[in-house]
């Protein structure tokens with residue numbers, strides 16, 4: 001047997017041992033679950049609740065143990081004393097608590113990602129283990145201490161290499177789902193993943209440098225390291241679009257973390273889902289931080305002294321509503337510092353009592369309590385009083401306030417006096433228009449000032465009471481039974497019963513607008529406006545953020561083009577750290593160079609990136625004489641690429657990125673070309689796929705943010721440029737489009753287009 005084969009065999013034994021242990025733990029959890037279920041619905045209510053809690057706990061444990069099946073073990077560290085530790089997705093120990101596998105997030109796993117020949121501590125060799133299902137198919141060694149014996153051994157057995165594992169993972173076909181990178185996290189990425197919680201960590205990096213990957217692994221790392229805190233408060237991941245959230249949704253579960261809430265800004269408020277978009281200019285105006293004042297003005301305009309104040313007859317006595325009483329009652333209500341709708345209760349109470357005093361003043365005797373009560377209830381029921389009180393302090397819902405403000409130009413001008421006439425014209429829309437993506441932070445601001453729906457408040461109170469009761473119950477159960485057995489810790493039971501399980505936390509957080517998260521991860525953060533940021537800051541007052549983005553890819557007019565400017569304002573100088581990622585793992589060098597040159601020529605500030613792979617024919621160009629031939633040529637190109645990259649097993653992705661005005665013409669052309677090139681059945685299979693999971697797509701530039709494909713067909717770029725709201729936005733959008741492919745970039749354009757824009 002060759003020595004390489006014997007190395008594989010040796011590792012197979014270690015890997016089999018880890019899987020055997022995993023199987024045993026699964027069987028144990030399964031058995032316990034069955035036993036609990038078999039007990040059925042018998043016993044006292046206390047026993048039943050106890051059994052339910054155990055059942056949920058074992059189910060969760062089973063889910064976790066199942067989710068780590070793929071690539072359970074991927075590394076090994078050898079130390080100078082001859083010790084070995086295997087690195088994997090989770091930590092495992094044998095029955096006598098001896099370690100079998102070290103969790104990638106544990107401190108002991110750090111050198112696997114961070115050790116270098118110049119800084120390796122007592123680690124002398126790092127081994128990458130590649131599995132196919134449960135079989136070891138490759139091992140590669142990096143020797144960190146050149147003086148150690150392992151150098152000779154590794155070179156003898158042919159396992160000595162450098163970046164094979166990384167390059168293999170980068171060249172694999174795209175599946176439409178992002179995969180985790182635990183096995184190949186690079187040192188500059190690891191440094192960010194493991195950085196301290198409690199501060200704002202900003203990650204700037206060019207396209208494909210792993211910002212998204214790093215942000216998600218950091219979330220998993222923080223959940224592991226600060227589980228106690230984050231289990232209670234939860235982690236929120238904010239992404240640019242639902243398609244993007246679909247793309248990343250398997251990364252955290254594959255790392256054993258299922259309890260994270262992921263949302264776009266458009267659906268961050270429970271029960272609200274904005275599906276329409278403003279024009280770029282309107283979105284910019286709405287994103288301006290002064291819009292917070294506009295909302296405040298809109299609310300306070302409903303706390304005023306009406307011009308006509310009524311005098312009402314109560315038991316034949318004229319009772320006036322006085323401006324001075326209104327002012328006094330309003331001051332009292334404001335002093336409560338409660339939101340508008342809640343503070344209104346104080347206002348009304350104090351007004352009724354002021355009017356009662358006015359009533360009493362008219363009498364030449366002292367009324368008894370009955371008479372006073374009668375007068376008060378007559379005042380309360382009086383229509384004129386009710387109308388005047390509403391005019392003085394109107395109860396409102398958030399959506400109504402937003403709708404009202406944007407459907408009345410006079411009001412908008414009054415609440416936002418900095419807007420020009422053109423701005424107002426850009427923003428005004430018919431009453432009853434649907435809520436847009438850029439309305440959402442304004443709505444959130446309004447809800448903050450108005451206060452929540454009373455129903456939501458009541459539910460929160462109930463939840464709190466229930467959680468308190470459950471805690472007591474958990475403590476009693478533990479005291480009576482004393483549970484554990486290694487599989488489930490007593491703390492898990494308390495959390496489980498108390499509803500502090502991460503998954504439950506996520507569910508509760510997701511439906512509570514006022515939920516305060518322990519950490520927020522923001523991806524494509526350069527696109528957020530000042531109002532978006534306000535919405536996120538409210539959700540994490542501890543200011544523990546991971547913020548990743550690229551200021552050269554900003555396409556929102558109100559987005560960020562300089563991190564210091566935005567971050568100093570949000571967190572204060574010195575309270576945030578800027579990290580930079582510099583290696584492009586996605587694009588072939590030829591694509592990365594072309595995109596970089598273009599962006600620079602357009603005046604974008606771009607991060608320097610170094611692409612790690614070369615593919616000689618990565619960029620191709622097709623020029624047709626005129627627009628009449630464009631669709632057919634582009635569709636042919638897409639079909640050729642589909643033939644090459646798209647497989648029946650669902651792997652392989654091709655995207656056509658085109659000017660918005662051509663998308664509707666291109667879609668049928670691509671469908672027809674696919675049928676020609678791949679046959680009707682295969683074309684139909686692709687057409688039937690869910691839009692976010694389709695193997696061949698046609699879209700504008702906005703939808704492809706953060707995503708990646710094996711091949712991209714970029715159509716008529718100068719038209720994309722012309723259709724953009726500004727030159728910089730156009731440049732950023734084209735930069736994004738060009739940097740989506742992992743293998744091929746095909747540019748298809750007319751000769752006119754070629755003259756208009758150098759690329």
Ligand SMILES: Nc1ncnc2c1ncn2[C@@H]1O[C@H](COP(=O)(O)OP(=O)(O)OP(=O)(O)O)[C@@H](O)[C@H]1O
Pocket residue numbers: 166169170178179180181184185186189205206207208209210211212213214550585586705706707708739
């Ligand atoms: N250490 C790594 N090992 C293996 N693959 C990696 C590594 N780092 C990044 N990648 C891969 O590189 C690709 C690009 O990563 P990612 O999408 O996180 O980049 P990004 O910086 O967010 O890009 P963009 O700004 O263009 O959205 C992904 O397929 C990711 O899995």
